[in-house]
Amino acid sequence: MPDIIANMAGTIFKVLVQVEDKVEPGQDVIILESMKMEIPIQAETAGTVTEVKVEEGEFVNEGGVLVVLE
Amino acid sequence: MLEKVLVANRGEIACRVIRACKELAIPSVAVYSDADKDMPHAKLADEAYQIGPPPVVQSYLVQDRIIEVARESGAQGIHPGYGLLAENPEFAERVANEGLVWIGPPADAIRAMGIKTEAREMMRDAGVPIIPGITSCVLNADGAREVADDLGYPVMMKACAGGGGIGMQTVNEPSEMDDAFTSCSRRAETFFADGSIYLEKLIVGARHVEIQVLADDHGNTVHLNERECSVQRRHQKVVEEAPSPAVNPALRTRMGEVACRAAEAIGYRNAGTVEFLMAPDKGFYFLEMNTRLQVEHPITEMTTGIDIVKQQLAIAAGEPISFSQEDVGINGHAIEMRIYAEDPVRFLPSPGTITRLRFPEGEGIRVDTGVVEGNTVTPFYDPLLAKMCVWGPDRAAAIERGLEALEATELEGLKNNIPLHKQVLDHPVFRSGELNTSFIEEHITGGS
Numbered sequence: 001m002p003d004i005i006a007n008m009a010g011t012i013f014k015v016l017v018q019v020e021d022k023v024e025p026g027q028d029v030i031i032l033e034s035m036k037m038e039i040p041i042q043a044e045t046a047g048t049v050t051e052v053k054v055e056e057g058e059f060v061n062e063g064g065v066l067v068v069l070e
Numbered sequence: 071m072l073e074k075v076l077v078a079n080r081g082e083i084a085c086r087v088i089r090a091c092k093e094l095a096i097p098s099v100a101v102y103s104d105a106d107k108d109m110p111h112a113k114l115a116d117e118a119y120q121i122g123p124p125p126v127v128q129s130y131l132v133q134d135r136i137i138e139v140a141r142e143s144g145a146q147g148i149h150p151g152y153g154l155l156a157e158n159p160e161f162a163e164r165v166a167n168e169g170l171v172w173i174g175p176p177a178d179a180i181r182a183m184g185i186k187t188e189a190r191e192m193m194r195d196a197g198v199p200i201i202p203g204i205t206s207c208v209l210n211a212d213g214a215r216e217v218a219d220d221l222g223y224p225v226m227m228k229a230c231a232g233g234g235g236i237g238m239q240t241v242n243e244p245s246e247m248d249d250a251f252t253s254c255s256r257r258a259e260t261f262f263a264d265g266s267i268y269l270e271k272l273i274v275g276a277r278h279v280e281i282q283v284l285a286d287d288h289g290n291t292v293h294l295n296e297r298e299c300s301v302q303r304r305h306q307k308v309v310e311e312a313p314s315p316a317v318n319p320a321l322r323t324r325m326g327e328v329a330c331r332a333a334e335a336i337g338y339r340n341a342g343t344v345e346f347l348m349a350p351d352k353g354f355y356f357l358e359m360n361t362r363l364q365v366e367h368p369i370t371e372m373t374t375g376i377d378i379v380k381q382q383l384a385i386a387a388g389e390p391i392s393f394s395q396e397d398v399g400i401n402g403h404a405i406e407m408r409i410y411a412e413d414p415v416r417f418l419p420s421p422g423t424i425t426r427l428r429f430p431e432g433e434g435i436r437v438d439t440g441v442v443e444g445n446t447v448t449p450f451y452d453p454l455l456a457k458m459c460v461w462g463p464d465r466a467a468a469i470e471r472g473l474e475a476l477e478a479t480e481l482e483g484l485k486n487n488i489p490l491h492k493q494v495l496d497h498p499v500f501r502s503g504e505l506n507t508s509f510i511e512e513h514i515t516g517g518s
Contacts, residue, residue: 008420008421008449009421009449011449014260034421035412035421035450035451035453037304039419057127
């Protein structure tokens with residue numbers, strides 16, 4: 001199962017899921033804020049959240065892992 | 071005149087304000103985050119103070135630190151630019167309470183315009199036309215449906231505490247109401263920590279036309295004509311022009327009078343902008359008031375010859391506005407193109423290092439920028455790299471000059487929206503002046 005990664009550098013604005021949540025493809029899981037724009041990051045596949053790697057307010061680089069699915 | 075001014079902002083607007091200070095021989099003080107130490111605004115001012123780590127909540131929004139720098143540097147006034155602390159009434163109040171001069175409107179005026187439903191009510195009572203709709207919030211989808219039945223579909227759903235287009239949603243028919251209410255309310259809760267929403271009638275094919283106003287402490291309120299800002303993406307402006315192709319002298323006078331009345335109704339001082347939606351039949355309706363210097367102020371300066379930032383500094387120092395309404399004319403036509411570090415097709419931000427940067431210079435071209443070649447554009451701040459403004463004796467001449475200026479610009483190292491601007495200016499619909507806020511969506515793909 002592919003991890004959900006940040007497609008650009010930015011600050012975590014909102015974490016929308018928690019461990020054990022089931023997600024659907026296309027569901028927003030994280031809102032990233034980059035250059036004053038809120039960018040929703042979506043799950044590409046269905047799965048269950050096993051780990052949320054980031055906290056709100058944290059800075060992530062492009063390619064950083066945000067959420068692990070199983 | 072003020073003796074020393076701290077500019078509590080960054081980027082092009084900080085540079086703009088510092089330049090005005092220099093021209094008035096007012097010493098200026100810049101503040102900068104760790105990410106901005108090599109940026110032009112930190113070097114242009116007479117003094118510069120480091121205020122914290124890159125994120126704005128740890129630097130440009132830290133009120134204590136900014137007040138401390140004002141004290142340490144001996145600044146007498148604080149200019150907030152736009153964004154950041156510019157529309158924060160608590161900060162405006164605090165600056166005043168500290169015995170410093172706030173170069174902006176009174177805190178009460180900022181507050182009055184901050185809650186959109188209350189602003190609508192206040193404007194209606196002052197005789198300013200508002201978009202048909204309600205001036206209180208609805209609690210649930212059933213309540214929203216009731217209001218929409220009265221107004222007639224389609225309707226626009228908005229956050230009560232919102233602004234700047236965030237969370238706005240069109241509802242075309244009753245069956246869409248449940249989903250729309252849930253998502254709009256959730257977005258409002260996420261972004262403004264207040265999930266309440268209200269409804270307005272959707273005005274199909276509307277333009278965005280705004281009036282620049284100035285008010286001083288001596289009872290003078292004047293307007294500096296309109297700006298047309300219909301060319302938007304994600305409800306954010308991309309290209310603005312003055313005057314509007316849709317406004318004739320009689321309508322200008324009427325809109326200007328209404329805007330001045332709106333400002334007077336809330337005890338406004340300093341520079342502000344009253345935004346209107348204009349229906350295809352030229353009926354105009356209050357949208358919101360921006361209680362600060364506006365990004366697109368240069369096109370008003372280029373067509374009126376009035377330096378708005380210098381007027382702001384003078385008004386804040388207690389001086390009267392240096393001209394009267396009859397002195398405000400319109401000379402030619404000006405267009406502003408906002409050059410953003412963003413993918414021109416998907417509109418996603420594109421941070422990176424600017425490896426080459428050359429802007430054209432010459433008659434009728436003004437570029438307000440806050441970056442130079444070699445600067446790194448970070449993810450921490452907004453993507454505006456520069457405002458390229460062009461002037462011509464008429465609209466067609468301004469468009470031609472704009473296209474030439476875009477062609478002559480060299481910008482490498484990050485994705486940017488210059489290709490989009492070329493498409494906009496060259497588009498037959500843009501050239502015709504028949505604009506509405508869906509123009510980009512309907513006509514522009516953004517590719518080169």
